[in-house]
Amino acid sequence: MAQRAQGRARALPGLPGRPLTAGTPDRLRKGPTAMLDYTGRTAVVTGFASGIGARTASLLVGLGARVIGVDRPGAVAPAELTALLAARIDADLSAPAGPAAVAERVDGPVHLLVNNAGVAATRPWREVLGVDLLAPRDLTRLLAPKFADAAAVVTVASQAGLRWRETAARSRALLAAETWGDAFALAADEPDIQRDCYAIAKEAVIVDALTLAAERTVPGLRANTVSPGTVQTPLLADFRTAMGNEVVEGAAAWAGRHATPDDIAAAIAFLGSDDAAWISGVDLPVDGGYGALVFTMMQSAAAEEAAR
Numbered sequence: 001m002a003q004r005a006q007g008r009a010r011a012l013p014g015l016p017g018r019p020l021t022a023g024t025p026d027r028l029r030k031g032p033t034a035m036l037d038y039t040g041r042t043a044v045v046t047g048f049a050s051g052i053g054a055r056t057a058s059l060l061v062g063l064g065a066r067v068i069g070v071d072r073p074g075a076v077a078p079a080e081l082t083a084l085l086a087a088r089i090d091a092d093l094s095a096p097a098g099p100a101a102v103a104e105r106v107d108g109p110v111h112l113l114v115n116n117a118g119v120a121a122t123r124p125w126r127e128v129l130g131v132d133l134l135a136p137r138d139l140t141r142l143l144a145p146k147f148a149d150a151a152a153v154v155t156v157a158s159q160a161g162l163r164w165r166e167t168a169a170r171s172r173a174l175l176a177a178e179t180w181g182d183a184f185a186l187a188a189d190e191p192d193i194q195r196d197c198y199a200i201a202k203e204a205v206i207v208d209a210l211t212l213a214a215e216r217t218v219p220g221l222r223a224n225t226v227s228p229g230t231v232q233t234p235l236l237a238d239f240r241t242a243m244g245n246e247v248v249e250g251a252a253a254w255a256g257r258h259a260t261p262d263d264i265a266a267a268i269a270f271l272g273s274d275d276a277a278w279i280s281g282v283d284l285p286v287d288g289g290y291g292a293l294v295f296t297m298m299q300s301a302a303a304e305e306a307a308r
């Protein structure tokens, strides 16, 4: 497998600051007993045309997977990456017909679904709730009949969803909405949801994975999320607009850099692999430790407050 991966490694058009390479990073090439063996596995990656999704798709191909890439109609993907895919499905995941079309067109069995497509709060709140929350929720369930016996879903959440434990009741209410219209109606009455739509969508996908793991709604499915801090992708410019440069650069200044798409793709590939067979219902922060810093700062602030 490692040899095959090595054979496929070649340069793809770059993402900011780093060439995109189809293949396995050196640190993952460990010979015939290598971890992360995706030989004979099929993975569906949404938002594959750019950033974290592009890197994840190329890494999974390098690890032996048959990868089906999903992105919006007209999304421009590196041609070399598209050539490595088993199939590309064009679907707009900002409307309920999107996940339904993907589930219909995917040919299974599917071993891994990576719900990665996402937009920032620079977009209208309905679009953010659709792409970042309702599409992953629906696609995971609609693909259920096509999942292999032991399958995994990894959804890309965010450090912005850090408060998911405190806000789980709101997340559950959104997740319980039968139709997208019902979810939008709920949000229409809550200015908070509209204002913080990105963070709220990410909190909810973490709670959704936890619920899938606990309730075994889709039998045999392991469900996990990864929560990146800031990542050097085209979306970072939108986060600068939505959150302000200071917030975006603050985390990177502390950690020494933004994450690269490689950092996130490696975590996704691990959680999706058989090597993570006993891991389900976990949100994995991939943020250089920044979340830990925020937690300890909050603890200190609470202790100071209590001492007053």
Ligand SMILES: NC(=O)c1ccc[n+]([C@@H]2O[C@H](COP(=O)([O-])OP(=O)(O)OC[C@H]3O[C@@H](n4cnc5c(N)ncnc54)[C@H](O)[C@@H]3O)[C@@H](O)[C@H]2O)c1
Pocket: 046, 047, 048, 049, 050, 051, 052, 053, 070, 071, 072, 075, 091, 092, 093, 094, 116, 117, 118, 119, 131, 156, 157, 158, 159, 227, 228, 229, 230, 231, 232, 233, 234, 235, 236, 239
């Ligand atoms: N970049 C960061 O700093 C960061 C931080 C935390 C979490 N994330 C999350 O990582 C994921 C990937 O983001 P990225 O940074 O690689 O961004 P990106 O913009 O490079 O990639 C996002 C991909 O999603 C696709 N997409 C967007 N709307 C879609 C739609 N309606 N239908 C189908 N596909 C659609 C885009 O075409 C694109 O290919 C997102 O879920 C994002 O929220 C990113």
